[in-house]
Amino acid sequence: MQTLYDKLWKSHVVQEGSDDTALLYIDRHLVHEVTSPQAFEGLRIAGRRPWRLDSLLAVADHNVPTTERANGISDPLSRLQVDTLDQNCEELGITEFKMNDLRQGIVHVIGPEQGATLPGMTVVCGDSHTSTHGAFACLAFGIGTSEVEHVLATQCLSIKKAKEMQILVDGTLGHGVSAKDIALAIIGKIGTAGAAGYAIEFSGGTVHALSMEGRMTLCNMAIEAGARAGMIAVDDITIEYISGRPFAPKGDLWEKAIAYWRTLRSDEGVKYNQVVKLDAAIIKPQVTWGTSPEMVTTVDGRVPDPLQIADSVKRKDMERALKYMGLAPNTLISEIYLDKIFIGSCTNSRIEDLRAAAEVIKDRHIATNIKLAMVVPGSGLVKLQAEKEGLDKVFRDAGFEWREPGCSMCLAMNDDYLSPEERCASTSNRNFEGRQGPAGRTHLVSPAMAAAAAVAGHFVDVRKIH
Amino acid sequence: MEKFCNFEGLVVPLDRANVDTDAIIPKQFLKSINRSGFGQNLFDEWRYLDHGELGMDVAKRKPNPDFVLNQARYRGAKILLTRTNFGCGSSREHAPWALQDYGFFAIIAPSFADIFLNNSFKVGLLSIVLSESIVDRMFCEVNETEGYCLAVNLEDQMVTTPSGKSYRFDIDSLRKSNLLDGLDEIGLTLQHVEKIKAFEEKHRVEQPWLFK
Numbered sequence: 001m002q003t004l005y006d007k008l009w010k011s012h013v014v015q016e017g018s019d020d021t022a023l024l025y026i027d028r029h030l031v032h033e034v035t036s037p038q039a040f041e042g043l044r045i046a047g048r049r050p051w052r053l054d055s056l057l058a059v060a061d062h063n064v065p066t067t068e069r070a071n072g073i074s075d076p077l078s079r080l081q082v083d084t085l086d087q088n089c090e091e092l093g094i095t096e097f098k099m100n101d102l103r104q105g106i107v108h109v110i111g112p113e114q115g116a117t118l119p120g121m122t123v124v125c126g127d128s129h130t131s132t133h134g135a136f137a138c139l140a141f142g143i144g145t146s147e148v149e150h151v152l153a154t155q156c157l158s159i160k161k162a163k164e165m166q167i168l169v170d171g172t173l174g175h176g177v178s179a180k181d182i183a184l185a186i187i188g189k190i191g192t193a194g195a196a197g198y199a200i201e202f203s204g205g206t207v208h209a210l211s212m213e214g215r216m217t218l219c220n221m222a223i224e225a226g227a228r229a230g231m232i233a234v235d236d237i238t239i240e241y242i243s244g245r246p247f248a249p250k251g252d253l254w255e256k257a258i259a260y261w262r263t264l265r266s267d268e269g270v271k272y273n274q275v276v277k278l279d280a281a282i283i284k285p286q287v288t289w290g291t292s293p294e295m296v297t298t299v300d301g302r303v304p305d306p307l308q309i310a311d312s313v314k315r316k317d318m319e320r321a322l323k324y325m326g327l328a329p330n331t332l333i334s335e336i337y338l339d340k341i342f343i344g345s346c347t348n349s350r351i352e353d354l355r356a357a358a359e360v361i362k363d364r365h366i367a368t369n370i371k372l373a374m375v376v377p378g379s380g381l382v383k384l385q386a387e388k389e390g391l392d393k394v395f396r397d398a399g400f401e402w403r404e405p406g407c408s409m410c411l412a413m414n415d416d417y418l419s420p421e422e423r424c425a426s427t428s429n430r431n432f433e434g435r436q437g438p439a440g441r442t443h444l445v446s447p448a449m450a451a452a453a454a455v456a457g458h459f460v461d462v463r464k465i466h
Numbered sequence: 467m468e469k470f471c472n473f474e475g476l477v478v479p480l481d482r483a484n485v486d487t488d489a490i491i492p493k494q495f496l497k498s499i500n501r502s503g504f505g506q507n508l509f510d511e512w513r514y515l516d517h518g519e520l521g522m523d524v525a526k527r528k529p530n531p532d533f534v535l536n537q538a539r540y541r542g543a544k545i546l547l548t549r550t551n552f553g554c555g556s557s558r559e560h561a562p563w564a565l566q567d568y569g570f571f572a573i574i575a576p577s578f579a580d581i582f583l584n585n586s587f588k589v590g591l592l593s594i595v596l597s598e599s600i601v602d603r604m605f606c607e608v609n610e611t612e613g614y615c616l617a618v619n620l621e622d623q624m625v626t627t628p629s630g631k632s633y634r635f636d637i638d639s640l641r642k643s644n645l646l647d648g649l650d651e652i653g654l655t656l657q658h659v660e661k662i663k664a665f666e667e668k669h670r671v672e673q674p675w676l677f678k
Contacts (some may be wrong), residue, residue, distance in 0.1 A: 014661055014665045015658055017640060018639055018640060019638045019640060021638070021640055023658060023661075025662070025665050025669060034496050034497075034558075035557065035558065035559070037499035038499065038501045038559075041499075041501075048652070052666075054677060054678035063497065075497075077520055077521075080497075081499060118675070120673065126557055126559075127557055128555065128556045128581055130557075142556075142557035142581055143557060143581070143584075144557055144558070144562075144581065144584065144585035144588060145559040145560075145585075146585065146588035146589065146651070147584070147588065150651060150652050150655065153652045153656070154652060154656060155666070156655055156658075156662055158640070160638065162580075192484055192551060193550060193551035193554065193577060193579070196551065196577060196578075196579060196580055197580065223581075226551070226554070226579065226580070227580075228580045228581060248675075249675035253674060253675045254675075256674075256675070257673070257675045260672075292486075313481075314483070316481070316482075317482065317483055317484070320482075411488075411493050412493060413493050413494070413496065430555060432486045432488040432489065432555060434488055434489070434492055434511045435488050438492075438511055
């Protein structure tokens with residue numbers, strides 16, 4: 001009997017090694033501007049060429065401005081990095097969606113959107129949130145720059161097999177509770193290192209009731225639980241999502257592909273190294289209060305009190321986090337007031353995320369204490385779709401800024417960032433110190449919760465206002 | 467990659483768990499398209515009181531006297547001692563580049579994040595996992611003893627304290643031999659070029675939709 005992970009692993013082994021390692025063949029290599037320049041340079045110095053051009057898809061996302069782009073990128077350092085990607089792709093003949101291409105967007109949004117992410121693939125990218133693609137029953141994981149160069153040169157990676165963790169979520173999610181809340185609830189339960197050394201398979205009725213967008217959110221956050229890869233078995237929803245996308249197979253190949261894809265599920269009764277169970281019915285909207293995604297509680301909760309923590313390392317970390325976040329112990333989450341709202345990132349910038357946020361703010365307006373509320377769609381095509389549905393108007397009427405696609409304030413490499421001590425409700429994935437700007441304070445939430453906070457000016461239970 | 471040699475080095479304690487890659491090397495420095503020069507911005511937001519940007523002259527910046535790396539007794543440290551889940555967060559290899567460029571040869575912690583661990587070995591930085599109780603003891607000893615050094619022997623997989631106590635650590639045999647031999651991993655993989663081609667052909671027949 002085999003798990004989904006076993007099946008994906010075995011179907012890509014080129015050569016077995018020692019210590020549970022193997023040389024694995026890589027089907028899809030996604031490339032962006034930040035982690036690739038040194039890899040291309042290494043390739044050039046060694047006189048090597050990319051092994052397989054049709055496995056590559058490149059896009060600039062981290063550095064791109066989300067405001068008017070007609071005049072290019074004003075920051076010379078960002079511009080150089082994006083230009084370097086353009087040059088490398090042109091020189092080597094790599095398919096790239098350039099900054100002003102309608103298909104440009106966050107690498108983890110455009111892969112699935114184009115059908116460039118297909119079930120059964122091994123997918124890598126020099127970005128930890130590559131786990132996102134596991135939603136399509138892919139073995140997808142983030143790699144460093146040395147490995148980017150390795151895959152460019154050899155189409156393979158030497159990888160150690162991970163242990164397997166099943167996260168089983170059953171029950172019906174409450175209205176206003178989303179995949180993001182499931183992800184944060186899991187991280188709250190097992191911790192940010194809880195799945196280190198594991199590949200996670202998310203399963204159960206709740207997971208398979210999620211849309212592909214929701215599944216991508218869940219797999220995206222697997223890395224925040226410490227797992228390099230997260231994955232979900234193929235079902236009808238997977239196949240329906242892929243059908244007709246530009247890179248997806250057509251005609252006879254489509255039929256052949258579907259027949260294979262339907263085998264991409266764990267065998268009934270197979271054993272995992274660890275099983276974690278969650279009841280979806282009791283998951284409430286989640287809000288992080290600290291500087292690690294595991295520092296999370298429910299919207300009706302309070303900021304914890306370090307005095308209640310026995311472990312001295314944990315207590316010190318908590319004290320440091322609360323000082324950084326400017327929060328007093330025992331503060332009600334609903335009494336935390338915000339300065340900025342960010343709806344975007346590879347976690348929550350897809351059409352369904354924008355619909356969920358728009359539903360909350362429709363015919364409402366952001367609170368007067370909110371200095372900036374922004375929506376950054378995950379791709380040009382997501383933006384276009386949202387505009388067709390009139391969501392841009394809903395956001396603009398409510399006082400939000402409607403921006404161009406990119407990573408934006410998730411990691412603040414472009415001009416979108418928090419000023420020191422500004423507090424943000426963010427739909428992104430990391431609340432680390434300085435992540436959204438030096439001394440900036442990030443609270444991770446779902447799109448619906450971010451929208452609700454924008455309207456109220458402070459955190460509020462979206463289930464109550466909606 | 468250079469060969470990893472046994473060494474003895476000064477230890478600096480960073481008493482935090484979950485030290486993430488954004489803390490190790492903040493994002494503004496990732497705009498560099500070079501592989502070197504990140505050491506001066508290692509732990510930038512903790513190490514300096516002013517905000518740093520790529521290309522700034524660090525000699526003109528204000529170091530944070532409270533940050534452990536800035537304390538005179540830890541100058542020239544080669545080993546970073548820290549807590550669980552070191553290197554969590556992004557896949558940026560700039561994190562091990564920065565640690566190595568600063569002068570670190572090894573990091574000791576009870577656990578590391580997967581991608582960081584992998585990246586560290588790729589660049590020849592040794593990440594050593596020791597149990598929480600041993601790491602606790604080392605934190606006490608380094609705080610009490612100025613000039614506290616550890617000897618690291620990769621062949622024997624041993625860390626030895628000034629008092630002569632030795633602790634064995636585990637490491638994958640492949641990672642160990644790659645470090646000791648300083649081998650070009652791409653070159654190693656390309657020794658299997660026929661196997662890769664054969665696999666690719668079989669894969670193309672079985673799943674033709676993966677190929678253009």
